[in-house]
Amino acid sequence: MSAAPTETGSExxxxxxxxxxxxxxxxxxxxxxxxxxxxxxxxxxFFALGGLMAVLIRLELATPEGDLFQPxxxxxxxxxxxxxxxxxxxxxxxxxVLGNFFIPIMVGARDLAFPRLNLLSWYIxxxxxxxxxxxMMHGGIDTGxxxxxxYSTTYASTHVLPTALGIFIAGFxxxxxxxxxxxxxxxxxxxxxxxxRLPLFVWAMYATSLIIILGTPVVAVTILLVGAERLFGVGxxxxxxxxxxxxxxxxxxxxxxxxxxxxxxxxxxxVSEIVPAFARRKIFGYRFIAYSSIALAVLGxxxxxxxxxxxxMSIYAATIFSILSMLVAVPSAIKVFNWTATLYKGAVSxxxxxxxxxxxxxxxxxxxxxxxxxATLGIDLHVHDTYFIVAHFHYIMVGGxxxxxxxGLHYWWPKITGKLYSRFWSRISAGVIFIGFNVTxxxxxxxxxxxxxxxxxxxxxxxxxxxxxxxxxxxxxxxGYVIPLxxxxxxxxxxxxxxxNPWGAVGLEWETxxxxxxxxxxxxxxxxxxxxxxxxxxxxPVVA
Amino acid sequence: xxxxxxxxxxxxxxxHAAAAHAGHFDSAEQQRESASLGMWVFLVTELMFFGGLxxxxxxxxxxxxxxxGAASHHLDVRLGTFNTIVLIGSSLTMALAVRSAQLGRRQAxxxxxxxxxxxxxxxxxxxxxEYHHKAVEHLLPGHGFQFEGADxxxxxxxxxxxxxxxxxxxxxxxxxxGILTVMLIMGARGRxxxxxxxxxxxxxxxxxxxxxxxxxxxxxxxxxxxxx
Amino acid sequence: xxxxxxxxGDANTSGHGGHHVVPVRVYLGVxxxxxxxxxxxxxAAFRDLGPFNNVVAxxxxxxxxxxxxxxxxxxKYSTRLTGLVIAAALCWMVILVALTLGxxxxxxxxxxxxx
Numbered sequence: 050m051s052a053a054p055t056e057t058g059s060e061x062x063x064x065x066x067x068x069x070x071x072x073x074x075x076x077x078x079x080x081x082x083x084x085x086x087x088x089x090x091x092x093x094x095f096f097a098l099g100g101l102m103a104v105l106i107r108l109e110l111a112t113p114e115g116d117l118f119q120p121x122x123x124x125x126x127x128x129x130x131x132x133x134x135x136x137x138x139x140x141x142x143x144x145x146v147l148g149n150f151f152i153p154i155m156v157g158a159r160d161l162a163f164p165r166l167n168l169l170s171w172y173i174x175x176x177x178x179x180x181x182x183x184x185m186m187h188g189g190i191d192t193g194x195x196x197x198x199x200y201s202t203t204y205a206s207t208h209v210l211p212t213a214l215g216i217f218i219a220g221f222x223x224x225x226x227x228x229x230x231x232x233x234x235x236x237x238x239x240x241x242x243x244x245x246r247l248p249l250f251v252w253a254m255y256a257t258s259l260i261i262i263l264g265t266p267v268v269a270v271t272i273l274l275v276g277a278e279r280l281f282g283v284g285x286x287x288x289x290x291x292x293x294x295x296x297x298x299x300x301x302x303x304x305x306x307x308x309x310x311x312x313x314x315x316x317x318x319x320v321s322e323i324v325p326a327f328a329r330r331k332i333f334g335y336r337f338i339a340y341s342s343i344a345l346a347v348l349g350x351x352x353x354x355x356x357x358x359x360x361x362m363s364i365y366a367a368t369i370f371s372i373l374s375m376l377v378a379v380p381s382a383i384k385v386f387n388w389t390a391t392l393y394k395g396a397v398s399x400x401x402x403x404x405x406x407x408x409x410x411x412x413x414x415x416x417x418x419x420x421x422x423x424a425t426l427g428i429d430l431h432v433h434d435t436y437f438i439v440a441h442f443h444y445i446m447v448g449g450x451x452x453x454x455x456x457g458l459h460y461w462w463p464k465i466t467g468k469l470y471s472r473f474w475s476r477i478s479a480g481v482i483f484i485g486f487n488v489t490x491x492x493x494x495x496x497x498x499x500x501x502x503x504x505x506x507x508x509x510x511x512x513x514x515x516x517x518x519x520x521x522x523x524x525x526x527x528x529g530y531v532i533p534l535x536x537x538x539x540x541x542x543x544x545x546x547x548x549x550n551p552w553g554a555v556g557l558e559w560e561t562x563x564x565x566x567x568x569x570x571x572x573x574x575x576x577x578x579x580x581x582x583x584x585x586x587x588x589x590p591v592v593a
Numbered sequence: 594x595x596x597x598x599x600x601x602x603x604x605x606x607x608x609h610a611a612a613a614h615a616g617h618f619d620s621a622e623q624q625r626e627s628a629s630l631g632m633w634v635f636l637v638t639e640l641m642f643f644g645g646l647x648x649x650x651x652x653x654x655x656x657x658x659x660x661x662g663a664a665s666h667h668l669d670v671r672l673g674t675f676n677t678i679v680l681i682g683s684s685l686t687m688a689l690a691v692r693s694a695q696l697g698r699r700q701a702x703x704x705x706x707x708x709x710x711x712x713x714x715x716x717x718x719x720x721x722x723e724y725h726h727k728a729v730e731h732l733l734p735g736h737g738f739q740f741e742g743a744d745x746x747x748x749x750x751x752x753x754x755x756x757x758x759x760x761x762x763x764x765x766x767x768x769x770x771g772i773l774t775v776m777l778i779m780g781a782r783g784r785x786x787x788x789x790x791x792x793x794x795x796x797x798x799x800x801x802x803x804x805x806x807x808x809x810x811x812x813x814x815x816x817x818x819x820x821x
Numbered sequence: 822x823x824x825x826x827x828x829x830g831d832a833n834t835s836g837h838g839g840h841h842v843v844p845v846r847v848y849l850g851v852x853x854x855x856x857x858x859x860x861x862x863x864x865a866a867f868r869d870l871g872p873f874n875n876v877v878a879x880x881x882x883x884x885x886x887x888x889x890x891x892x893x894x895x896x897k898y899s900t901r902l903t904g905l906v907i908a909a910a911l912c913w914m915v916i917l918v919a920l921t922l923g924x925x926x927x928x929x930x931x932x933x934x935x936x
Contacts, residue, residue, distance in 0.1 A: 626900075629899075629903070630902065630903070630906070633903055633906045633907070634906060636910075637906060637907075637909065637910040640910045640914065641910070641913065641914070641917075644913075644914050644917055644918075645917075647914075647918070648917055648918050648921055651918060651922065652921065652922065652925055655922075655925070656925070670863065670866070674859065674863050677859050678856065678859060681852065681855045681856065681859065682852070684852075684855075684889060684893050685848055685849075685851075685852040685893075687893070688843075688848050688892075688893045689845070689848060692842060692843060692845070692848070695842045696842060797893075797894075798894055801889050801890075801893045801894045802894075804889060804893075805886045805889055805890070808882050808885045808886050808889070809879075809882050809886065811862075811882070812862055812866070812878035812879060812881070812882050813878075813879075813882075815866075816862060816863065816866035816878050817866075817874065817875060817878055818874070819866040819867060820866065820867050820868055820869040820870075820874070
């Protein structure tokens, strides 16, 4: 699929960005592309909030004494950091921004199946965010982002209910987005676009949507039960009243472990787009990557017990969960190997999106391999609730998910805005983020292995060197995140006009103009071949 | 299609058939299929939503079968059976309402929808009576809970789950009545025809789903361990 | 229910524009079957069937739900995709319940508190 006729002239033309101005044309839009932009703004705000908490946490941990914050305040900081980053940035991140923008384009449709539902889900998301924000402004919540009972029930002294309500509401937004994606992929594909001609990003988003649909409702009802326990003094999770706190953990992790795949699968999809585009090679093992996305969605639901190894669950069940957890490494490794094989003998160009994609592959591999270590019962018992865990999941969620998100944003920015950003500064920032990230979190692996527990505001003095390293790295990382914010905004005003296909990539999204017209394509595309036909035919003759 | 595998562009972007469908769909058929699939996917999320409660019920019931059995004796089987029949009846009238819409019979749509709503309201009325009765008997879990059995702690858990499950179910019924009201207005205005009946079809799916939840709640809460 | 299934089979052609209108007698038949099953499950609840109490109660509930799904919700006349969606939902319910119960079931095996 390539080269539907696209204009190259510079005469003013109508596209989704200039098709109506004014606040109403944005807040009442049903255009998936505009809604994606709205999401981009929302999640950037929440990312900044979560990042601010991270800064304060790393400031406190620069010294062994708890000198900056009281323990209570520190508990609130890491809790709110987790809640904003996970529920309001990482989970909606790639799906609601890049998925929203590109799934309809990639399947050759004019919009998602339910455009008004799409807008509704953005509003719901923000209402949820406002609840969480309100709770933060009124003292926050200190249970940890996991809301474990009895911290969140019997012993809760902070704003558990408004925060939980915020997450409950945001969950609906997530469900509606997932539902929209599933129906769109099933029902809205262009003529000729069979399942195995779909870009791998669409496969990854489809798998993500399945997880969202099957998992989110369970955590929603769990939150309701916690709320009921708080409000009515009943004891579903309270041992004193006959309940079992472990049931909460089962229900919670049934969603929240697969939620990790909600965060990282979309980024894997992004990487599957970027790697062939900048290696100028057809992706290696297309079907394996496609199926491994589905496999991750399924296996992700079979492993939640590994969060509970030390919580008092049956050792036999723990053994089963341990083995199942290791199985997750198989589809993950399939992806990594196939990306690597795609790079082999490719004409690799070091453009910014590629730097992020390569960063993803490296960091995700470290995160994934330490995950296999943690799936091993013996090691997990040793390092449970230490910084080893913290480092592991940050390698997946930040090194994986955020690298993929930024990679995708850089890859598609010319398409989204029609403007080119600074090549120099973007490559600098990719490097700064990679270095900053590793300096922040590699020391945490060592700290955890040495036995520093997570979620404490003070620590023995012998851990200070590594902690200072980590805090210094966080500073670098923070700078790395600010640079793109600057040049992205700069590019919108001063950036050079992007052509419809600045990278010379293949895919339906590169066949329409930059930025795309309101209905994505001037003419209905018809697809007659698979994705990733690299190298693209030299100046393919336009078939009119 | 050109032999070198390039995409050809066919005309189709703006040209729609005369049938009524939203602009981003190609045909009314595509719209109908999308709506139906979307509704089914939504019902999956609903099932998983109740799934968490069913799991809690199974875990606690299997842990304390005696306490749960004793507690379930405080539920009125006659009212439960009556409500089951009422709800099954409402599913029948709902199915007939959808069928009438498919055939474009405007008056029948209205009649069957009204019948469905009456039956739904009857169910809720009986449920409210049962709740009231439980409150009078001090069976509301919480501080005022009184139960003269061997294991009041776990009997309280039974009533916790009873109220959580039936309460959530009743909430879905209330939402369903709201949806049916909208359908009634649309039906009375003659908005449904053989070519367009998505909304009422999807409302029907929702209503039947709520019925199915009750089909499981009834034996789980009212019937198990009832003998002896 | 075989009779009803057959009755509806030949009604397939009466659909409007590719979709299906189920004859009223099928709906009435399903309704009657649901009533009978309700009576049956209520009656069975007052007999002691030993280990089969739960099996009968839940078996009948599954049967009733199947009837509603197949006929009232038109799954019998729908695409395979609808069936797949339902199968996935049930499959995930089984995962949720089975893996959690596995833990509760094996909780006391080791004879060590908390293991």
